[in-house]
Amino acid sequence: LLATVTEEPAPRPADVAHSLLVTRSLFAHRAVVLAGEHQETVRALTALAAGATDPAAVSGTVASGRSAALFSGQGSQRLGMGREL
Template identity: 50%
Template sequence: AGRLESWAAGTKSPAGLLDTAYSLATTRSALESRAVVVAADDEGFVGGVQGLASGNPGATVVRGSAAGGRFAFLFSGQVSQRLGMGAELYETYPAFAEAMDAVCAELDQYL
């Protein structure tokens, strides 16, 4: 977080921050400790990273630890989906329903 803080404080380009966020999310090793900074602009991002680096994350920082197992699903929005598709998967496949319930339980606290 300290290295990211130093870099972010010196970056003035929103594209640079966007590219960095993408790279951090898609190309880094999946480490046990995780953090997300929710920000609407560069200033909010830098402030969130500074809080994370100093050990005093504010309300815009969400921290957590990776749990065992991996699960992902994607509805790409490219016409191959139809209304009610998720509900059908939920009703038909218990593993999908269980995973969806777990994801919803985690996200509900932020809604």
């Protein structure tokens, strides 16, 4: 994935996300990169590939359990509410 997003010209983030969603298997170990700029995406993917941490990346494994729905409104009602779920 890192090699793909560092190609010239770089693919659009929406195209990468769509391809990852519809063309890959669902793995037990997953990661999410939340980045606004291309440089942030590359930095976060580089950290994930090296097994390091990055503020724009979260990784973990799938856990069984109950599901929850969060209707957060504008997000200012209660800080940290989603994390407590």
